[in-house]
Amino acid sequence: MRTKAILSTTTLAASVALAAAAAPAQAAVGPITPSFAVDHATSAIRGHATAFAAGAGDTFASRGVLVDADGTSHVRFNRNYLGLPVIGGDVIAHLAKSGDLRDVTRSQAATLALSTTPTLNAARANRAAATALKGVPSGAATLAVDAIPGTPVLVWRTTVDTAHGQFHALVDAATGAVVDRWAEEQTIGGTGTGYNVGAVSLDTTQSGSTYQLKDPERGDTYTVDMNNKRFGKGTLFTDADNAWGTGTLSNRQTVAVDAQYGVAETWDFYLDTFGRRGIAGDGKGSYNRVHYGSGYNNASWSDSCFCMTYGDGDGNSYGPFASLDVAGHEMTHGVTSRTAGLVYSGESGGLNESMSDIFGTLVEFYSNNAKDPGDYLIGENIALNHEPLRFMDDPSKDSKSAKCWSSTVKNLDVHYSSGVGNHAFFLLAVGSGSHTVNGVTYNSPTCNGGTMSGIGNAAAGAIFYKALTTYMTSNTNYAAARTATLNAARDLYGTGSTQYNATAAAWSAVAVG
Known part of the structure; x- marks a missing residue:
């Protein structure tokens, strides 16, 4: 249904x-x-x-x-x-x-060829729907063609009020059978206060006298409470007054606000920037699992459940993992799986992680959230001391990540081999040397001793997105990523353009030539 x-x-x-x-x-x-x-x-x-x-x-x-x-x-x-x-x-x-x-x-399989003259009149259709749903008709029935089943059918569209709320029903205009039904859902302007994002607006769903943390404007994306378990489906967050969370961790809705807002901002970023409707580009939403496990220091994307999972952290070194750039990071893993399908090992795995870091960062800039302004630091709100997980300007600052390509990069954990791609993006977007953005100072070196100027987040993001979705394949390595982004820059801005030349220079600056 x-x-x-x-x-x-x-x-x-x-x-x-x-x-x-x-x-x-x-x-x-x-x-x-x-x-x-x-x-x-x-x-x-x-x-x-x-x-x-x-x-x-x-x-x-x-x-x-x-x-x-x-x-x-x-x-x-x-x-x-x-x-x-x-x-x-x-x-x-x-x-x-x-x-x-x-x-x-x-979606429609074939050309329509059916009569639009109903056998059943509107009054009988309303009665049939009311009987089937055990309610009373609400409003006039109107004719439509339902092309979703295998054989298109002429239907009456009806509305029925029941003890469980209002429902829509499609009644076969020839037989009187109810061929589909669904609960009335409304986009409701809710409010929330998250731990990492502060006070925000949320689109939620009204169901009877309660509200669900489910966003009908963005593919019905929703958030469940895993109740500190690692198995099961979790419990959909509901609320009586549509005001979610308090900003404190004593309220279980607080982290759910961070997750739900992060998904909404990521959805809007991809839609507004690239015209992409959801992770798979099909308008269908994913879902969030928060309060996963006990003391769980991680966040993840899963293709099998088409969902994101967020741990609460151990409370000693890390707090909740639901934050803007992490939401963008995890959802981008989904985008990558639906496009290039970069294998999660070796250099392609590093690129996979890098793409998530890049677009998670761009989501943060896009959102322009007052409590979490855009920066080129990955997961800076997760650690209780605000030490980032990764640094895009100089990945080696974490003492683990590679800032320059070498033949051994493929042997690193993918979270550390991602440094090559992150560094290349930073140089392309911002440039080498010292820069201050949103109050944060960066100092990006090059591996070839040269200097370069950046072309900005918008152009750099467009190049990497087109490369990911158009030119990269499952086993793309860093050398092939250079070619893919140059192809993308050529398509978008022309061979020999400022953007094209900067893309080449950025890869050379991280020793990918």
Whole structure:
């Protein structure tokens, strides 16, 4: 059963029928605009109907545009069939910078061909839903096409009030059978006070008279209390007044606020910066497990549960591991597993860790949280003495990590071989020598005795993200990472550009040539 569905009609930015649509704008000169993308995506539906499973009875309405830094664009469309909204019929058109169609994402398997004349009237549909859910109808039933099952079906969309809250139900308009149902869920503006992030806003879910620490705006990401156990599913955090945590560790919700906020900020960072909707890029949320074990000094990502796990620390050297850069770090392991799939050993394992450190750092800068401002220190809020786990400007400051590549780097633990990639990123973003950022002073050496200037977090992050998601493979080593990032810099900024030359210089500065 669905856990959430949006039933209201979205305001339409543009609409097109297959039979008649406006011609697209000419090839863009300069930055790609949303209107340019919508025009060309609309034309693509008309010219490539089979790819969109589009038939003569369909109309499409754009409901969102994402334009990547390299000019590629992604346009989402809602679908109507003979005037009725199609549940599960939405599509995404992926366009090249030129406006040409590159790919289509859709769930609907085939062109729709069904009658839109119901056998059952609205009143009978409401009664059928109320009987099945043991409640009373609430509001008028409306017709729609449910394209999510294998065979699309004409349905009445109904709402039923029950003893357990309000539910939506889809009733087969021919047989009266309830084909799907789900609880009403609302995005609620909650507040929280975390241990590491302070006072923040949270999107939560109302369920009856209580609130759940579950975010319907970000794929239903949620947080559970493991109750200091290492096994089991944990308990979803709920609250009576939608005010979570107190900032003190005596309140079990406090660390949950840190974890939930960290995931929300990481989700928003990837979406706003790269157009990526969630870890797998499919809009589906992960979940957090906090209060894991007893005295557990670690945090982790697991592909098998699609979740993050946070220990509370031992209370002597370490406190809770839920913090902004750690959340970004762990979620990025998920992004890496869904893209390059870097094997977690040798140099590829060091790169895997490095990517997580890099994007965890960028999440911290993106969030601009007053209690945890952006820096190039990894996990600085975890140790009770605030000693970072790793230093990006000079990884060797921890006496374990490699700041320069050598043939022995592959033999190090991946958390220490990551230093080569971290150092290269810092040099690319900030530059060599002494710098002060957000009140923290850095002094980054080079391995070849040279000096270089940085190109900023945005450009450096764009290059590393494109390299990770487009050019790296499971066994990429540091030499191949140099090639991958140069390819990315070429695609984004051009061969010989300032950004391209700086990328080459950064790798040379860490002895990867």
